[in-house]
Amino acid sequence: MRFVDEYRDPTAARALVAQITALAGDDEFKFMEVCGGHTHTIYRHGIEHILPASVELVHGPGCPVCVIPMGRVDDAIAVAKEPGVIFTSFGDMMRVPGSKGNLLKAKAEGADVRFVYSPLDALRIAVDNPDREVVFFAVGFETTAPSTAITLLQARARGVSNFSVFCNHVTIVPPIKAILESPDLRLNGFLGPGHVSTVVGQRPYRFVSAQYGKPLVTAGFEPLDILHAIAMLLTQIREGRCEIENQYSRVVREEGNPRALAILEEVFELRPHFEWRGLGFISQSALKLRSEFEQFDAELRYHVPGVRVADPKACQCGEVLKGVIKPWECKVFGTACTPETPIGTCMVSSEGACAAYYNFGRMHREAAVTLGRKSVTATL
Amino acid sequence: MTDVARKAGSTGREAAVFERIEAFRRRRPRLLDDVVTLAHGAGGKASAALLDAIFMPAFSNDSLAAQTDAAVLTLPSGDRLAFSTDSFVVKPLRFPGGSAGHLAVHGTVNDLAMMGASPLALSAAFVLEEGFPMDSLRAIVADMAEAAAAAGVPIVTGDTKVVDRGAADGMYISTSGVGVIPAGRELSAAKVADGDVVISSGMIGDHGTAVMLARGDLALDAEIVSDTAPLNELMECLLAAAPSTRWLRDATRGGVGTVCNELARACDLTVVLEEAALPVRPTVAAACELLGIDPLYVANEGKFVAVVAPAEAQAALTALREHPLGRDAVSIGQIRSEPPGIVVLLTAFGGTRIVDMLVGDPLPRIC
Numbered sequence: 001m002r003f004v005d006e007y008r009d010p011t012a013a014r015a016l017v018a019q020i021t022a023l024a025g026d027d028e029f030k031f032m033e034v035c036g037g038h039t040h041t042i043y044r045h046g047i048e049h050i051l052p053a054s055v056e057l058v059h060g061p062g063c064p065v066c067v068i069p070m071g072r073v074d075d076a077i078a079v080a081k082e083p084g085v086i087f088t089s090f091g092d093m094m095r096v097p098g099s100k101g102n103l104l105k106a107k108a109e110g111a112d113v114r115f116v117y118s119p120l121d122a123l124r125i126a127v128d129n130p131d132r133e134v135v136f137f138a139v140g141f142e143t144t145a146p147s148t149a150i151t152l153l154q155a156r157a158r159g160v161s162n163f164s165v166f167c168n169h170v171t172i173v174p175p176i177k178a179i180l181e182s183p184d185l186r187l188n189g190f191l192g193p194g195h196v197s198t199v200v201g202q203r204p205y206r207f208v209s210a211q212y213g214k215p216l217v218t219a220g221f222e223p224l225d226i227l228h229a230i231a232m233l234l235t236q237i238r239e240g241r242c243e244i245e246n247q248y249s250r251v252v253r254e255e256g257n258p259r260a261l262a263i264l265e266e267v268f269e270l271r272p273h274f275e276w277r278g279l280g281f282i283s284q285s286a287l288k289l290r291s292e293f294e295q296f297d298a299e300l301r302y303h304v305p306g307v308r309v310a311d312p313k314a315c316q317c318g319e320v321l322k323g324v325i326k327p328w329e330c331k332v333f334g335t336a337c338t339p340e341t342p343i344g345t346c347m348v349s350s351e352g353a354c355a356a357y358y359n360f361g362r363m364h365r366e367a368a369v370t371l372g373r374k375s376v377t378a379t380l
Numbered sequence: 381m382t383d384v385a386r387k388a389g390s391t392g393r394e395a396a397v398f399e400r401i402e403a404f405r406r407r408r409p410r411l412l413d414d415v416v417t418l419a420h421g422a423g424g425k426a427s428a429a430l431l432d433a434i435f436m437p438a439f440s441n442d443s444l445a446a447q448t449d450a451a452v453l454t455l456p457s458g459d460r461l462a463f464s465t466d467s468f469v470v471k472p473l474r475f476p477g478g479s480a481g482h483l484a485v486h487g488t489v490n491d492l493a494m495m496g497a498s499p500l501a502l503s504a505a506f507v508l509e510e511g512f513p514m515d516s517l518r519a520i521v522a523d524m525a526e527a528a529a530a531a532g533v534p535i536v537t538g539d540t541k542v543v544d545r546g547a548a549d550g551m552y553i554s555t556s557g558v559g560v561i562p563a564g565r566e567l568s569a570a571k572v573a574d575g576d577v578v579i580s581s582g583m584i585g586d587h588g589t590a591v592m593l594a595r596g597d598l599a600l601d602a603e604i605v606s607d608t609a610p611l612n613e614l615m616e617c618l619l620a621a622a623p624s625t626r627w628l629r630d631a632t633r634g635g636v637g638t639v640c641n642e643l644a645r646a647c648d649l650t651v652v653l654e655e656a657a658l659p660v661r662p663t664v665a666a667a668c669e670l671l672g673i674d675p676l677y678v679a680n681e682g683k684f685v686a687v688v689a690p691a692e693a694q695a696a697l698t699a700l701r702e703h704p705l706g707r708d709a710v711s712i713g714q715i716r717s718e719p720p721g722i723v724v725l726l727t728a729f730g731g732t733r734i735v736d737m738l739v740g741d742p743l744p745r746i747c
Contacts, residue, residue: 001665010730046731108417117598117671223729328394334401339739340425341412350672360733364395367719368732371652 007222013050016227021052023234030056030186031233032323034176035193036063036351037221043360045223049368055230058185058323059356061175061279062193064140065092065349066321069277070309072168073098076137079166079302080111086129088122089137091115092349097342099309103137119151119165126155126163135298138167143195145169145287146260149267152289152296166298167288170274172196173204174285175321180212184324189233191226192218194248199264201256202244209242220248267293277345278311278318317344320353327354334358402721408432423633424738449491449629452561459563462497464488465556471745473520473550475594477586477606478681480553481523483747486608486681488557489531490630493612494684496567496619497559502528504555505539509548517551524553531610533557565619569646571626577693578651578713579686581614581706583607584636585664585675587682588746593667600670602663609682614705621699622692630684632747636712637676637735639685640723648720653713653735656728676725677738679746687715 033039039059042048048057061067073096080087080103087103094103094115107113112132116122119136126134138148148165155163172193179185192205197218208216215236219229229247236243246252267290274286289297298304311317315337316330327333327346337343339355346354409425411433419426436444443451450464466487473480484504492499504524508517528535535555586607593600611630619625627647629639636658640651653676660668660675668675682705688696693711700706723735 001662001669004669008729010728013730043733045727045729046725046733047729048731050729050731104417104419105413105415108413108415121597223727223731326394328397334397335404338404339736340409340419358401359736362398362401362734362736363719363722363724363732364398365391368724371650371716371724371726371732 004222007220007224008045009224012224013227016224016231017050017052019231020055020227020234023231023238024052024054026054028054028056029188029234029237030058031189031191031230032058032060032179032187033191033219033226034060034062034172035191035196036066036349036353037195038191038193038219038226039063039353039356040351041221041223041226043356046360046368047223047226048361049365051230053365058187059320059327059353060179060323061276061321062141062172062196063346063349063351063353064144064170065096066317066345066352067170067175067276067279068093068096068139068168068345069275070097070099070311071275071307073102074100074309075304075306076166077101077103077106077111078305079135079298080106080113082133082302084133086112086114086125086132086134087137088114088116088125088134090117090139093137093139095342096345096348119148120154123151123155123160123163126160127158130162132162134163135302136163136165138165138169141170141172141193141196142199142264145268146199146257146263149263152267152293153263155296156293161295164296164298164301165289167268169268169287170276171270171285171287172200174282175276175279176205176208178279178282179322180208180214182322182324185322187214187323188237189215189217191229191233192216192244194218194220194225194252197246197248197252197256199257199260202246202252202254203256205244209244213242215242215245217245217247218252220251266290275308278321312343315344317346320344320346327357328362330354334362406721422738423638448495450495450497450559452495460561462492462495462559462561463556464491465554466491467552467554468747469549469552469745470591470747471549472591472594473516475591475606476604477590478608479520479523480551481520482527482608483681484553484555485524485527485531485533486610487632487747488555489533490611490632490681490684492557492559493610493615494567494628494630495559495561496565496615496628497561498616499531499533499557499559499612501534501536502555502557503537504535504553506541507548507552507554508540508542509550510542510545512550520551520553527610531612567625567628569627569643572643572647572649572687572715573626574649574715574717575690576626576687576715577690577711578640578653578715579688579693579696579700580631580636580659580710580712581611581684581686581700582682582708583659583661583664584631584680584683585660585668585678587680588635588678589664589667591746592671598671600667602667604661604663604667607680607682609705611682611684611705614700614703615684617699617703617706618686618696622688622696624689624692625686625696626689627687628684631680633679634738635675635677635679636685637674637723638738640735641737643685643687644721644723647715650716650719651713651723652716652726653723654726657710657712659708659710659712676735681747
């Protein structure tokens with residue numbers, strides 16, 4: 001596949017791993033990949049097993065599904081069960097547990113829940129079903145927020161009155177700040193989120209190096225991108241620099257995407273505070289519809305219970321999201337909490353650290369290295 | 381504590397967690413739901429739980445307990461019959477490369493063939509929705525007749541029911557089949573051994589991707605054609621060239637990833653797959669990449685995974701490639717002994733990862 005295979009070339013990977021090994025030397029390094037998409041790439045391609053043991057990747061909070069608290073899922077289910085509602089959602093959210101089941105269960109019990117690949121698909125469903133009310137479950141960072149915004153602008157322009165959005169969009173900087181403030185974490189730097197940066201650019205991260213003295217390299221999502229970004233972080237450290245750099249320059253620009261930012265500004269405003277799963281309330285960390293768009297705001301249109309539900313006691317998603325513990329260190333990992341019966345959100349989304357680790361990474365390092373040493377099909 | 385000691389301690393604890401998880405995974409899944417969900421039909425863990433909790437205890441017998449593609453029945457004469465059944469609810473009924481009619485024949489013929497059986501006869505039952513166009517029915521039935529003739533299997537008995545408008549989505553088909561297993565032929569996961577070679581009979585992921593795109597709601601356009609085909613002839617070619625073939629399975633619902641997991645569990649060995657060797661068409665790979673779906677889990681309707689003895693692997697591949705349905709046959713991996721019960725993928729990138737059973741159904745109603 002062109003434009004993909006080039007970024008998965010094993011020869012280039014070996015060269016980068018050699019460079020990383022040389023740069024790391026005898027020291028140990030811990031880098032956090034902020035974005036769940038990176039976590040997925042790291043496990044899907046087995047990157048942890050080819051990195052030297054001295055370089056450890058810590059998984060961060062940037063999985064949009066993982067940070068949605070249980071109470072919001074309960075709210076979504078309540079809206080989905082309203083008579084006449086077609087509730088639309090990204091597929092990932094369907095299996096996220098609320099306090100009493102998930103959207104899939106609501107669907108099996110009779111709610112009209114459909115999964116869509118884009119909020120524009122949800123708008124199309126609204127246009128095609130004028131006698132029904134269509135609600136879109138909006139989640140995600142600045143990556144997906146512009147597509148929700150453009151959908152709302154289209155809905156307004158076309159006068160679609162049976163469409164609304166249950167908005168759960170969040171912003172990337174507050175959780176990074178929360179992690180930097182966290183006393184129990186020693187990190188040497190960050191792999192910055194690629195897709196979010198396509199929209200917000202590089203400037204919002206300046207505080208990471210300026211105030212907290214940590215380097216950050218925005219990285220792409222192919223395996224070579226990840227290795228390259230790690231090499232760039234180590235090079236900065238070895239050269240005594242501490243900067244915000246951009247490895248994903250084929251997509252991310254310094255100023256981001258001004259058009260998308262303008263649309264976000266037009267449609268959304270910051271909420272005073274928003275609850276993050278495992279991280280608690282973080283002020284000015286999420287988006288809501290501006291009053292000009294209140295006719296499209298599902299939270300105003302429907303009775304939303306809005307009850308705060310405490311995370312299950314056994315669940316340590318918060319520590320996993322902050323990178324304080326590895327997925328396997330959670331008490332319920334892989335036994336009470338598995339992809340088919342998830343307790344925590346991190347076990348649901350393919351971008352969740354626990355799901356990625358459970359599905360792809362759950363094997364002994366030595367076994368992985370031994371098996372990976374030689375091709376099994378080359379002789380035929 | 382020194383860093384080295386801390387690291388060693390952490391590795392040990394991680395290993396203990398793996399053991400706990402493995403023990404937990406080996407427990408049969410439990411049915412916790414109080415209503416049926418789409419996941420129960422997806423062929424993954426939820427389906428296994430449904431089988432275990434509802435069907436197995438009610439019908440309990442030795443043939444059923446083997447949980448193979450087809451039951452093996454021994455006649456008083458000593459001859460062995462394979463017997464299998466399948467139902468077809470694919471949406472849409474027609475897609476590039478075939479229709480529900482083709483699937484209904486191929487699905488059951490292939491289930492028999494994967495037990496090494498030569499298909500003898502099929503039955504066909506139809507559930508039709510009131511208002512279903514007669515022309516559509518005629519066309520689907522013509523497809524079935526064509527597919528049955530091509531596979532060399534007659535449809536010898538059948539049934540028709542009509543339900544109220546809205547009680548079925550157009551039409552559902554159910555077929556059953558019997559086949560004869562030649563004396564001395566035995567395919568079983570128990571025969572699979574360390575060092576055996578894993579073969580795919582061709583390109584993977586075509587059927588599921590074709591049906592998904594045919595639904596038209598993804599706004600993706602690509603020329604991808606279902607691979608639906610009868611595998612009985614190809615199976616005979618393989619077994620003639622590689623008589624000690626251990627195990628066969630058509631990689632339908634859940635794809636190659638799922639059948640390899642079933643194999644790893646059944647033989648308690650490791651299935652090591654090599655990503656770079658997996659045969660996937662560029663169009664299928666690109667569609668899957670865009671949709672975030674792994675071709676390893678996408679359904680096929682005309683491909684099988686075979687495990688053959690290393691000494692016969694080359695002969696097996698040569699024989700398969702001589703048949704039009706096996707042109708792209710290729711070795712995709714090997715059986716190893718450690719770590720048991722799991723599927724490991726050597727990524728094209730040079731890393732390693734697990735290929736687990738799929739949870740949830742990304743593509744319901746694919747067959």
